[in-house]
Amino acid sequence: MDQLTAFKAFRQAVERGSFAEAARALGLSPAAVSKNIGELEAHLSVRLFNRTTRRMSLTEAGSLYYERVRQILDDIDDAGASIGALMLAPTGLLRVSAPMTMALRHLTPALPAFLEANPGLSLDLNMDDRRIDIVREGYDVAIRGSDILEDSSxxxxxxxxxxxxxxxxxxYFARTGLPSAPDDLRQHNCVQFSLSGHVNHWTFAKNGETVGVPIKGRYKVTSSVAVREALLAGFGLSLIPLTYVEEDLRAGRLQQALVDWTGVETAIFAIYPSKRHLVPKVRVFLDFIVEQFSRPALLDN
Incomplete structure (x- = not known):
């Protein structure tokens, strides 16, 4: 048994959810992946997967073994990358996922200059508000409005x-009146961002008091761009990130309500695989986005 190949086959099968996808990622046949994992199980005298004709899942032993195998393979990768990473210029394809409105306000205006400064890089930017699986879908970096990681790696x-x-x-407020307290929102047509963690329940704070309000409306949508468009059309009100509507508020196109109350605050994170030695293309992009998010939104200028 080639233990390194077996380790790689096992890891890919876990992270991609099937032997066929693991085989495609490694350039092997599904039979070769199955053979390597079978030999690994025989060597360990333990079953790593529970398999049926429709699905597979890790056993308890498989879950423990996966954590060690992943670390071993990461350490091997780091050993090769650590010497050259600091000397090589950023090169290759960089795959990034980011929420559309966040990317448009903070990233895309500056990306041409970033690429000009890094001629060895190509960028594939996916602007999508959904929560992607960064490992399974092959992204180098994801920008998210959450610090909850579904993967400890x-x-x-x-x-x-x-x-x-x-x-x-x-x-809209001319027709309905301004809400004076969070509970008044029950009577309003609330435009809901359905990918939010607070889609059906909004929370506010004032003078140490916290109030949660169940809300409802006629329009629920997976795009924050669409939420803003509905607000501008006078269709309803919404709880929306301030950075998305600052320009509209200054221009008078939108009006803030409940100004004495503090709404939820979302932390924005760059999510990336855990590596002690980041490859240059990821490191230079992280430096770039940290700088961009520390500036005022470029569309406000």
């Missing part, structure tokens, strides 16, 4: 904290 680097406010178009 990931690292979160905080970029900024974003307060949320309640706002709507002046025309």
């Amino acid at each position: 990931l690292v979160a680097r905080k970029l900024m904290a974003v307060p949320h406010i309640v706002c709507a178009a002046p025309s």
